[in-house]
Amino acid sequence: MRDDANYCDSSISAGGVRAATQRLAGHIVRTPLIENERLNEIAGGRVLLKAEPLQRGGSFKLRGAYNLLSQLSPAPRARGVVAWSSGNHATGVAIAAKEFDCPAVIVMPADAPAIKTENVRALGAEIVFYDRYGDDREAIAAAIGEERGMAIVPSYDHPHIIEGQGTVALETVEQAGDTAIDRFAICCGGGGLTAGCATILEDVAPGAEVWIAEPEGFDEAWASVKAGERLTADITQKTICDAIATPTPGRLTFPILKRRVSGGATVTEAAVRHAMAFAFRHLKLVLEPGGAAGIAAVLAGEIPTQGVTTAVTLSGGNVDPALFASILRDGENPS
C-alpha cells in the first residue's frame, strides 16, 4: 500500500465518522434499514438489513469517496483523482468527482462486470483497463497520478475512506433506535467498511460484536485476524464476489480488524447465489454477489443469530443482468 504524507494519516476515530456524516449530508442517501419476517424466522432472531444497494451508485462506496474528495484542497482536487477498483469504488469516486467538477481516471480490471464499467463511463470518468491476473493496478494508478498530478483515492486504506464508510454503522444504530444490536455482520474485502463500522460501533454500540463475511478462497481477512498478521489470498482464483475479492486486509484497516472483529464467516458461491435469490423473492432488492455475503452467511447459519439482534450490511447491488438471470433460473426452489 502506498504511503503519501500529503493526504494520509493514521488517526481513524469515531469523531472522524461523525464529521463524515456531516460532510455527506445531502450528498448521499440515508438508506433504509429493512426487516423481513421470513428472514427473522430462519435466523431465529431479529435481522436488520442496511440496504446500500439503494445508495447513489448502487453501493456504499460513495460515502468514503465523497468524504475523501471533500477534504482535498481545491487546487489539487481540480487536477483530478485516480483510483483503482473492480467497479463500486470506481463509481463512488466518479460520482464524487462529478460533484466537485474534477476529472477522474479509474483503473479497472478488464473482466469487471459490464454494469460497473457502464456506470463509471456514464458518469464521465476515464477508464484504464488492466489484467487482474498479471498487472499491478496500484503501480498503474501511481504512474497516472504522477504523470497527471492527480491525487490517488485508495479503495480502502485511507482514514477518510474508512471514516466515510463508517457512516453506514452510525446510521444503522440510529435507525435501530431502542433496539440494541448484538452482532454487526459486514461484507469484507480490504476492510474499509469493516474498519469504519468497527470504529464507530466501539463508541455508539460497544456491546455489538463485529463479524465479517467473506467468499470462499478470499477469506484471508478473518484468517489474518486469527493469525495476528496480514495473510494474502490467491487473487488469480475465480469468484463471483468481485467486489470483495481483495488480496489482503489493508495496512490501516488490519489493526482495527484485529482488535475489533469477533468472528468470521466464509460463504460458498452456492450460498451467495441462494442469498441473491432470497433477496429477489422476499426483500425485492437486487444484490450483487459481494454485497450478499453477509446475508448469505446468516441464511447458511454461519453467523449465530438465534435469540439476538443482528445487523447486516447489504453492501451493493451492481450485478450484470445475465448473471442475475442465471441465479433466478437456478434458484427456483422457493425458500
Add this chain to the structure above:
Amino acid sequence: MRDDANYCDSSISAGGVRAATQRLAGHIVRTPLIENERLNEIAGGRVLLKAEPLQRGGSFKLRGAYNLLSQLSPAPRARGVVAWSSGNHATGVAIAAKEFDCPAVIVMPADAPAIKTENVRALGAEIVFYDRYGDDREAIAAAIGEERGMAIVPSYDHPHIIEGQGTVALETVEQAGDTAIDRFAICCGGGGLTAGCATILEDVAPGAEVWIAEPEGFDEAWASVKAGERLTADITQKTICDAIATPTPGRLTFPILKRRVSGGATVTEAAVRHAMAFAFRHLKLVLEPGGAAGIAAVLAGEIPTQGVTTAVTLSGGNVDPALFASILRDGENPS
C-alpha cells in the same frame, strides 16, 4: 359489486385515511421515498418513487386489508374472512388474518403467478382456484362467505380498503417534506389505491394532479373517467400486468376517480418490461409488471414530467423469477 350493510358505507374521507395511518402504525412498513438521478435526467424533472415492493407482502395491499380487518367486530372476525385476488390483495389479507389469528380463504385465478400463490399458502391461508376466463370469482367468494359465515374483504371497493390504501399518498407527501408534488401518478386497476390517494391528496396537497397508469387493453379506468361512466375491459385478454388487469373501476372508487383524476397513461407491455429492467439496473428494486406501470409511463413520456415534481407509486414486486429473468435477457441494451 356486492353491497353489505354490515361493513360497508360510502363515506370515504381524508379523516378516514388519517385514522387508517394510526391503525396501521407498527403493522406496516413506512416504505422509503426514493429518487434516482438517471430517472430525473430522463424525466427532465424530479421523480419521487414510493417503494411499496418493500412493504410486508411485497405490495401496498396490506394497508387496506389491515385497515378493514382491524375494524371488523371481534366475533365475526373470528369466523374468518374471504377474498378474491390475483395475488397481492390475497397476500395482504393473509398477513392481516394471521395477525388477527383468524382463518382466511382466498379465491385466486388458476393462472396466478406462482410466487403469489406460494406467498399466500406460506401465510397459512386456504386457496380456492377459479378459471379467470370463465368462472365468476365474486359469486364463488360470496358462496364461501355464506356457507362459512366469513366476511368478504373486497380488493378495492370498500371504504376501509380505499382509506387504507390512501396512506401511501399521505406518507409520500410527508416524506417529500418541503418539496411540493405537482403530479401524483398511480398504477391503477380497480381504483382502490387511486381513490384513497386522491382523497387524502385533496386535503394535504390540493395542487397535485392525480394521474393513472394502466396497461394496454386494461385502460378502462381512464376511458371511464373521460366517458363519465364505468366502462368495461375485456378481461379475457392476456397481459403480464396481472395485478391491475381489472374489468372496471369500482362502484365506490369511480366517483372519486371521475372527480379527481386529471390524466391517464396507457403503457405497452414493452414499456413495462423496459421499466422493470430500468428498476433492476438503476434502482436495485424488483418490480412486478403491474407495479411498474407508473414508472413505465414516466420513462415512455406518457406522463408530463418536464420541469415539475412527480410522485410515482411503485406498487408491488411479486414477479415470478422466470418472467423476471426473461425481461433481464431482453433488456440488455443499457439505458
